[in-house]
Amino acid sequence: MKAIVLQPIAPGKPGEIFYPLQTITTPTPTAGPGEAVVRIVAASLNHRDLFQRRGLYPGTAPSIPLLADGYGVVVTPTSKFYQKAVIINPARGWASDPRGPEIGGSGGAGGFAILGGTKHYRSGTLQEFVAISEEELVKAPGHLSPEEAAALPLCGLTAWRAVASKAQVAAGENVLIPGIGGGVALMALLFAVKRGAKVWVTSSSKEKIEKAVALGAEGGVLYTGAAWEKELAALLPKDRPWLDAVVDGAGGDVVNKVTRIMRDGGRVVSYGMTLGPKMPFTMGAVLKNLELLGSTMGSRQEFFEMVEFVAEKRLRPVISRVVKGLDEQQLESLWEDMEKGRQFGKLVIRVAEDAEAEERGRL
Known part of the structure; x- marks a missing residue:
């Protein structure tokens, strides 16, 4: 499968460095115990993705798929979400403590980590497939488009x-x-x-x-x-x-x-x-x-509460711009929008065109 990562380059001064994007081919993941494989249909950017390219984000690791926000369809037949459209909790290691991530929780001591581009959580949503713990998946609200669903997770939480x-x-x-x-x-x-x-x-x-x-x-x-x-x-x-x-x-x-x-x-x-x-x-x-x-991010419980509120009130994230496909040149334009503050709403990538899978996912 294809994935977009940061290209390793010579070390530079944080804030002055700008890691180039790189397309890599990597084995399609398989589901481990308690996991499901999600075919990514859409993903979206957050400001952390710009900070990573500037070398300003802790734990940034070139060669790890980028982005934390993702929407897709589960393709693992044994999963309870099989053929369902889901959105992904953009972090792990924080179950429900209202004060902050639990010490010694699912990620271990200090184990809270956010998807995308870091050594702490070695996966991301800017790839064609991703293996994720089923605990971190929730059925996507049916009123959202794929782009809107992909725009929701991190900013919504x-x-x-x-x-x-x-x-x-x-x-x-x-x-x-x-x-x-x-x-x-x-x-x-x-x-x-x-x-x-x-x-x-x-x-x-x-x-x-x-x-x-x-x-x-x-x-x-x-x-x-x-x-x-x-x-x-x-x-x-x-x-x-x-x-x-x-x-x-x-x-x-x-x-x-x-x-x-x-x-x-x-x-x-x-x-x-x-x-x-x-x-x-x-x-x-x-x-x-x-x-x-x-206040930073939120717990899995808060993530589920947020998605439920969005579904109940039929809220729609605001989309600024969408590009289609894993084309480096088009993706660069999204980072440029963010760096220059041109966006009003979320910057989204439509990773895959798969209307049939989406329809199955909404059943």
């Missing part, structure tokens, strides 16, 4: 934990999602809206704010303005002129910016820091009893 488990967003609350446009931020928007919250966004693009409003946001402001927090404050409803929660993947000075318009005891959930590795937590935030909550 990350957003669900941030919105539901950490921020505990409730009906009637005001929620800010800075830097709208990426997959996680958009799923956080969809989840928060369906939980009854009023959602506000920031962006550097008026077009992205307008698209967010079309998805259910109340409104937004350009974070390129020096006093965007004051513009946001003017938009908040008069009967609830504060933010209850912030679900953030950008970092930077967001805490300092929003402290004055947060309610006492408000929650700031950080699931990433694309603007840099530090996010100052100020004394002003302490005096307002703000909670700063780190």
Whole structure:
């Protein structure tokens, strides 16, 4: 079978290196005990895939198939999912502990690992077939297209934990999602809206704010303005002129910016820091009893809860662009979109065209 990996090259300085993509041919996997082989129909990118190419992601290992997000059809006759369309939990080693991955869990001590491109989990979804523990598979919601299903796993899980488990967003609350446009931020928007919250966004693009409003946001402001927090404050409803929660993947000075318009005891959930590795937590935030909550990925239990919510509410991940086939040149254009911040939603690869298998999978 074919797989896409990072090409081994001479070591370089993290952030300056850029690993080329490479197509390899490797034996088609067979199912081990408790596993099923999934024929990958579609896969999608996350920001970690860009960080890997830049040498900025821990454990990056050239020659390991890339990507964590995948949708496909199980081809193992002995599997309970045989001929079913499934999506893959993008990680292993975290069953259900709400605090974080279990110590000594299925991955062993420190055994939590994410699919795709690392030495810690030596497989990925940017290949034609993958062998996965049946524990990490769930039947794909029937209303999703293959591309939408492939776009869901990592961004959906990350957003669900941030919105539901950490921020505990409730009906009637005001929620800010800075830097709208990426997959996680958009799923956080969809989840928060369906939980009854009023959602506000920031962006550097008026077009992205307008698209967010079309998805259910109340409104937004350009974070390129020096006093965007004051513009946001003017938009908040008069009967609830504060933010209850912030679900953030950008970092930077967001805490300092929003402290004055947060309610006492408000929650700031950080699931990433694309603007840099530090996010100052100020004394002003302490005096307002703000909670700063780190959130990364989620447990298998949260993954199943997220998929159930998506199916119940018939939510659809936002797709920015799709390319077909394992063609290196076309795949490069997806990484370019991500590096330049052009995407609004997920960047997806249609790995296989197999309508018959998909129809069987949806039975």
